[in-house]
Amino acid sequence: MEQNQSRIQLVAMKQSFFDQGLLDEQFIQLEELQDDVNPNFVEEIVILYYGDSLRLISSIEQALKERNLLDFNKLDTLMHQFTGSSSSIGAKKVKAECNLFREYCRAGNIEGCMKSFQQCKKEYASLRKKLEAYFQLARQVGSSEAACRSK
Amino acid sequence: MDDSGDRFPIGMRVLAVDDDPTCLLVLETLLRRCQYHVTTTSQARTALTMLRENKDKFDLVISDVHMPDMDGFKLLELVGLEMDLPVIMLSAYGDTKLVMKGISHGACDYLLKPVRLEELKNIWQHVIRKKKSDPKEKNKTSKLDKTTSESGSGLRSAGAENSDENGKLTKKRKDQDEDEDEDKENGNDNEDPSAQKKPRVVWSVELHRKFVAAVNQLGIEKAVPKKILDMMNVENITRENVASHLQKYRLYLKRISCVANQQASMVAALGSADQSYLRMGGSGHFHNNAFRSFSPNGIISNLNTPTGLNGHGFSPSGLLQLGQSQSFNNSSNDQLKFQPTITPVNQNILQGMPMSIGFDHLQNNSSKGVFPVQNLNTDVKPTFPIPNRFPDQIPKVTTSSSHPPSLGISNNGLMLETHTEGKHGGIGIGYGSSSSSVSSRHSDFSFSMLDQGRHSDNWSSVVPLSGIQTNSFPSSDCFRQTAIPPSDNMASLPLQAGYPGGSLADVHSQGSVFTNSPEYINGNLPFQGWEDRNQDATYHSNITYGSINSLAPVNGAVVPRGQTTSNSTLHRNLDTKFCDPRQMKHAGFADLTECSSSRQPRVNIVSQQKFSNNLGSLEYLASSMMEQEQDKMKLLGGDFICDSYSGGVSL
Numbered sequence: 001m002e003q004n005q006s007r008i009q010l011v012a013m014k015q016s017f018f019d020q021g022l023l024d025e026q027f028i029q030l031e032e033l034q035d036d037v038n039p040n041f042v043e044e045i046v047i048l049y050y051g052d053s054l055r056l057i058s059s060i061e062q063a064l065k066e067r068n069l070l071d072f073n074k075l076d077t078l079m080h081q082f083t084g085s086s087s088s089i090g091a092k093k094v095k096a097e098c099n100l101f102r103e104y105c106r107a108g109n110i111e112g113c114m115k116s117f118q119q120c121k122k123e124y125a126s127l128r129k130k131l132e133a134y135f136q137l138a139r140q141v142g143s144s145e146a147a148c149r150s151k
Numbered sequence: 152m153d154d155s156g157d158r159f160p161i162g163m164r165v166l167a168v169d170d171d172p173t174c175l176l177v178l179e180t181l182l183r184r185c186q187y188h189v190t191t192t193s194q195a196r197t198a199l200t201m202l203r204e205n206k207d208k209f210d211l212v213i214s215d216v217h218m219p220d221m222d223g224f225k226l227l228e229l230v231g232l233e234m235d236l237p238v239i240m241l242s243a244y245g246d247t248k249l250v251m252k253g254i255s256h257g258a259c260d261y262l263l264k265p266v267r268l269e270e271l272k273n274i275w276q277h278v279i280r281k282k283k284s285d286p287k288e289k290n291k292t293s294k295l296d297k298t299t300s301e302s303g304s305g306l307r308s309a310g311a312e313n314s315d316e317n318g319k320l321t322k323k324r325k326d327q328d329e330d331e332d333e334d335k336e337n338g339n340d341n342e343d344p345s346a347q348k349k350p351r352v353v354w355s356v357e358l359h360r361k362f363v364a365a366v367n368q369l370g371i372e373k374a375v376p377k378k379i380l381d382m383m384n385v386e387n388i389t390r391e392n393v394a395s396h397l398q399k400y401r402l403y404l405k406r407i408s409c410v411a412n413q414q415a416s417m418v419a420a421l422g423s424a425d426q427s428y429l430r431m432g433g434s435g436h437f438h439n440n441a442f443r444s445f446s447p448n449g450i451i452s453n454l455n456t457p458t459g460l461n462g463h464g465f466s467p468s469g470l471l472q473l474g475q476s477q478s479f480n481n482s483s484n485d486q487l488k489f490q491p492t493i494t495p496v497n498q499n500i501l502q503g504m505p506m507s508i509g510f511d512h513l514q515n516n517s518s519k520g521v522f523p524v525q526n527l528n529t530d531v532k533p534t535f536p537i538p539n540r541f542p543d544q545i546p547k548v549t550t551s552s553s554h555p556p557s558l559g560i561s562n563n564g565l566m567l568e569t570h571t572e573g574k575h576g577g578i579g580i581g582y583g584s585s586s587s588s589v590s591s592r593h594s595d596f597s598f599s600m601l602d603q604g605r606h607s608d609n610w611s612s613v614v615p616l617s618g619i620q621t622n623s624f625p626s627s628d629c630f631r632q633t634a635i636p637p638s639d640n641m642a643s644l645p646l647q648a649g650y651p652g653g654s655l656a657d658v659h660s661q662g663s664v665f666t667n668s669p670e671y672i673n674g675n676l677p678f679q680g681w682e683d684r685n686q687d688a689t690y691h692s693n694i695t696y697g698s699i700n701s702l703a704p705v706n707g708a709v710v711p712r713g714q715t716t717s718n719s720t721l722h723r724n725l726d727t728k729f730c731d732p733r734q735m736k737h738a739g740f741a742d743l744t745e746c747s748s749s750r751q752p753r754v755n756i757v758s759q760q761k762f763s764n765n766l767g768s769l770e771y772l773a774s775s776m777m778e779q780e781q782d783k784m785k786l787l788g789g790d791f792i793c794d795s796y797s798g799g800v801s802l
């Protein structure tokens with residue numbers, strides 16, 4: 001019923017993430033780490049990621065404001081961390097954009113950097129929304145399941 | 152470590168360092184899933200503090216490469232240096248360069264983010280591996296005592312001998328060094344009969360600095376181990392450790408003074424050429440330091456093994472100079488830094504300098520113009536005792552510009568000889584002698600080594616020789632061993648240079664460079680030790696300084712192309728014999744030549760010796776560093792070809 005539907009929906013949603021290339025195997029690995037001891041592990045990680053990466057993003061933006069005097073090294077370092085985080089949660093598309101940014105950075109291509117960073121942010125924001133919806137649903141399913149169990 | 156030894160790897164104590172909280176949390180969770188005992192921190196400094204407070208608290212360290220408060224590579228080096236724990240690097244990027252850098256800095260592994268569980272499940276192997284290659288740590292003191300006393304006498308006599316042939320002494324010394332310096336490489340030194348592995352005391356730059364400060368304060372005459380130990384106020388060091396270190400240091404000082412004299416004359420002879428050379432380093436300052444450290448054996452010896460050396464064949468020392476000037480530019484600033492610590496250059500030199508052996512000859516030949524080194528800092532004693540050990544190593548690094556390998560590396564004597572041709576005999580190391588060309592060459596060379604990129608702080612800042620690092624590493628090994636005879640090979644720089652600790656990564660070496668059996672690098676060893684080692688022709692191969700070849704096979708004396716002929720001879724000599732600089736003279740050169748043509752010119756780091764002057768301590772340190780590096784290298788396995796070097800370098 002509703003519970004089932006929700007669950008089905010949840011599964012479908014997740015699958016769509018993979019299909020669209022938004023997430024990769026790392027996400028699956030994170031889910032595997034989730035257990036009774038850590039029931040909301042994945043969500044926690046994602047929340048942590050989005051919280052922490054905000055400052056990274058703003059740092060990068062700040063650095064990019066230099067326009068034609070970009071400090072590529074610094075950008076590379078910042079992006080390195082962002083890439084690492086993104087890959088740790090399995091954010092595939094975001095990571096891909098980050099890599100693209102890195103290439104531009106190394107080439108000293110300012111325009112390229114700007115553009116790819118915009119893309120990065122876009123993917124990042126879009127993934128966030130989707131994951132938020134996902135977790136919300138998951139919680140619903142979880143609670144209704146728990147409710148069922150308790151019955 | 153095995154706290155739950157029998158259940159190992161379960162319960163293995165891991166310290167995870169990453170400034171990114173997301174990654175850190177994921178990593179921690181994964182590690183816990185593997186049933187390891189995990190401690191995390193986001194600050195590298197905190198990690199270091201934790202490690203320092205109790206070395207036995209952890210079995211393994213995993214660290215991210217990029218961190219805000221400290222460079223991951225630096226942390227890596229420090230950990231390896233001070234605590235000798237296996238370190239695994241983590242990064243979001245897996246470029247070959249970065250990985251190489253990590254390896255050369257001493258990382259046991261390099262993982263890419265996101266890390267997978269399967270990968271983490273296997274990391275315990277590094278702990279085992281490290282333990283295995285670390286011979287009986289427990290065996291410390293008793294053996295140490297024994298060794299110390301032996302070495303004491305050995306050293307003394309060795310020092311006295313300086314001139315070649317003290318194979319025996321060298322050996323003894325070598326043994327001592329090996330024992331003392333805790334060769335990590337257990338396998339490598341065949342020669343080390345005692346093979347007693349005492350717990351390795353790593354004479355890091357800071358430690359050495361403290362040591363030198365204490366000695367200076369007490370006055371060299373009155374400096375006794377006990378007092379020095381008290382003054383240094385460092386834990387985990389026994390009186391014996393200090394005693395043996397002191398011996399080496401004394402020897403080194405002696406050598407420096409000898410070389411200095413010689414150098415002075417040589418410098419005069421060489422005249423301007425050198426000056427320019429020295430300038431080259433740009434860091435001028437550098438040179439001194441660098442050379443100082445190098446001169447002692449270590450540096451040069453490494454050079455010999457051209458492989459590492461940037462192919463330039465520049466004797467490490469020579470190169471260093473050049474490199475310094477030029478390459479140093481790479482690391483130059485770092486190198487300059489070296490001075491106090493051990494000018495990075497030195498490191499390179501050391502590394503590359505297998506040459507030290509040559510120095511002996513160089514010194515003798517000084518007239519030959521051998522001392523290109525002069526350029527270096529004029530302090531540099533032309534005679535870099537090219538660690539003869541590495542016959543092959545003959546650091547072709549002819550530091551002096553175009554100087555043919557005579558750089559001293561190999562055979563100090565040799566170099567000089569060959570050089571006479573055109574060059575001043577300058578110290579093989581390229582220093583001085585042809586100064587002109589050399590400089591350019593050196594840059595190649597020396598910095599090939601240095602450049603190795605690694606240099607980035609390899610030795611915890613000591614060895615800025617980043618450039619040389621790569622190349623130097625091989626040499627570093629060499630250096631250590633090379634009992635830098637004539638000159639003060641006390642390449643105090645434990646070759647941090649290049650090594651960097653890893654850094655040696657750059658060790659071009661074509662892999663082989665490392666071959667300089669780490670032993671050599673001790674620098675402390677009066678090249679005598681090298682004699683054994685030098686024989687290794689293999690070094691030649693190691694030093695793939697391709698470029699060097701062209702330069703003039705003579706690594707030491709990076710002889711200008713034109714000189715090839717002469718160089719070749721030099722090479723020849725150098726190659727073969729780095730062993731005792733004295734001996735090397737001929738042998739070395741001969742080898743060098745061979746090598747050069749065939750392989751990469753060995754770095755005739757001959758001139759390295761000269762370097763040591765200033766650095767005195769640096770050299771010492773450098774050499775020890777080199778050892779360390781070598782050890783590290785050994786661990787890395789890498790290509791270090793340290794082959795034949797008797798002893799040990801075989802990484």
